[in-house]
Amino acid sequence: MKAIYKISLLYIFTAIFFCCTATSFSQEGLVLPTGTHKDKISFELVNNLVIIPVEVNGVPLSFLLDTGVDATILFGITESDTLLINKATPVKMRGLGAGEGVLAFKSAGNKIKVGEASDDDHSVYLIFDTSLNFSTRMGVPIHGILGYEFFKNFIVKTDYVSKKVTFYNPKNYSRKKCNGCEVLNLVFYNNKPYAEISMADYNNVKQSITLLVDSGSSDALWLFDEPESFSSTNESYFKDYLGLGFSGNIFGKRSKLNEVWVGSHHLEDVKVAFPDKQAIEGINFFKDRDGSIGGDILKRFTVWVDYEAKTMTLRKNRNFNEPFYYNMAGLTIEHDGLDVVTERATWQKLTFENSREVGANTPIKIVTDASVYTQIILVPRYIVVEVREGSPAALSGIVAGDEIVQVNGMAVYKTKLYELNTLFSSKVGKKIKLLIRRNNQLLKVKFALEKVL
Template sequence: MLKKMLCFFVLLLIVPTTILAQGYGLPRGQKFEKIRFELINNLMVIPIQINGAELSFILDSGVSKPILFNLSESDSVPINNVSEVTIRGLGDGEPMKALSSKGNVFKLGNVRNFSQDLYVVLDRDINLSTSLGIPVHGIIGYDLFRDFVVEVNYASKSIKLHDTELYDFKQKKNDQTIPLIVEKKKAYVEGTVLMRDTANIKVKLLVDTGSSDALWLFREPERGLEVPDKNYEDHLGRGLSGDIFGKRSKIKGVRIGDFELKDAKVAFPYREFFGGFENLGDRNGSVGGEVLKRFNMVFDYSRGQVTLRKNSNFKEPFQYNLAGIELQHNGLRYIAESIADSNGIVKDDDSSFGNVKILIENRTKLSLVPEIVVSSIRAGSPAAEAGLREGDVILAINGKGVHRYKIQEILKMLNEKEGKRVKVLIERYNKDLLFSFVLKKVFDD
């Protein structure tokens, strides 16, 4: 019944025993494979093929084994040699049942692994696609970083997977190579955080390309790692086991190698959301995509080093959720649009995302478009004080219909700059309501 519901096909794939080698590899003599990625909310989404099925995965250096999730009723993914297991991730939920699968064929361009293990999570609530606005079927990390020298170019939105034996390391001017500590399939760097009221503090940070946030720190008051006085409670994200909350604040800066980022955004997650990860060893936090995207990086797990180079994102200010709204897709809805101008001349307009169009009297078009809803709202935020609620359907922002924009573009419209007035048209219980609020600084300098 379960397999039928998710359209799984558990197959025994027959492949020659000569190619059942462990790990990823390139065709003989090929030095590297270049793969383009989409950068969505500071996350790298790469195309990947699993047993012939074309999917999209987040490149997540914090995950030890690939995890497949968010399979819809229309998805058909063959998986092999299945057994049931229980796994746990970050979040406030309970451990969950998953399938453990062995001997799967993974392909990324010319890169192949003919015997990849993975987990398949069956919980339908784990769905990154609704918040990112594009299909995302899973996460992959350590296996790729282990088998290649991984060159990440956030500026050009591409990665190169270099053969470790053929890779010729050439350090360029302004590059800096620092130690990369690989422990239990996770990578760490040592850095320094510049707190406002204490001396600079040395920290060991998990390198987490699967986090869209900037910097997470764990409270250690005895070392001076304490939440600054100016802070607010925030939804920090969602892990495999549920939502994660904590305190959001700002510190004087963070230093990695000789590179320093001033006025760095920081979050202090509540410890209870780490569930079965109470023993965090000597780790003091993690560094995520909003910091990492400011560098082009070369990860070399085999040599225990990572090379950093500043890119065009380096001086970008850290982004805060000024409005206090989080959005997600919630299925589809029909909208009616006029396709005639003020003189009655029919316009040619193909900018809608909908691919289902019905013309009425040559002047009105019905289009099927994504429905965007408020998934959460921060207490005390401008949007909350204006009266917006979780579950409200967003129709327009400052007079612009949101169906013409990607979800990340909509969020940018909602958080453009401090002092800007934002007018949001929503639908609630089949009524259209208009709300207005002014974006405010979350912290005074």
């Protein structure tokens, strides 16, 4: 089994590689209790990614649900947490980026629970490297990744509108007629699903491509082979920071495809990323793989994945016609620790008075005793970690290391990180005013979002 893990501010791409055997779908692993035919859990959708509650050895955590991953991975923990983990063996994990990868520990015999489904002998890969703290880029707690070990035993329905994941025991699942549904066949390699879709290339010639189905990628598409036209002109792409991988930073190019067909479903102006070659050197991909299809396309459908039948069924939802966005500000921001702030607040004491005779129409007098006080609260700090060259943010003077204090006149800690990311991808011409802190000095900057593609 080989492993890749890549994360970026808005665009997250995950796929784990180690040494593994041919694909098989046994009933080992997560299973529902006897007599239970299905279960449903709520999830949080952040940057097109599905984050579900998972319990590991009795500890409630938040995991990214990722079809592009084979192993279950746990990170963002400290050395003291090893008391919860069994039988740990060191292994090396190599991933995207130019570095040498990270040290991980394979642990067997763990108990994992997702909704009513459980597994009492689950293998987990632990990473203690604090630089791989994905929560700082997401703005919400992320403790791990769950993939094949969840999908292999169930038919899994992901409803991106209601934000519910329903998983069925295949033996008791009754397939209903689905109007408007499209069924794609899946091919498996190292326990990961691949599907064939079509695209119009940069010469407007329609061609088929084979892509990893990667719900752990928040991008729409990743492609590994750059068009020849990129070498002669830069009008159809821009260079960008794509994310942080196990082996270092990942850079590449962002562009768009005029047309993409997922089955018979037709999409236009689809955003696509091309990682630099050095980021994927030395990694042995499925020989027919051209790239990945991620959350920015998958979220436009209700998705049924059936590993046993090797199919993925798609039905359009209300997100289907949404435009494909990208970061027009050129800023990559992460949550970096906490700040202490003071706020004035009002404390109220309410006293209820009524007469001795209490009935349905008895008047109740409410006496309010209000006083103003100062409260001290801990709030997140948002730091600029990357600024795209030539972007509106760069031209306004923002540099890496700046701390964002206010956005459009509002204290930034009142905004969630993924909401800030959405703002930077919202609308061409949108005016952004920032108050930043640099070397203990407050500076005001402003810029407007500009279309690059």
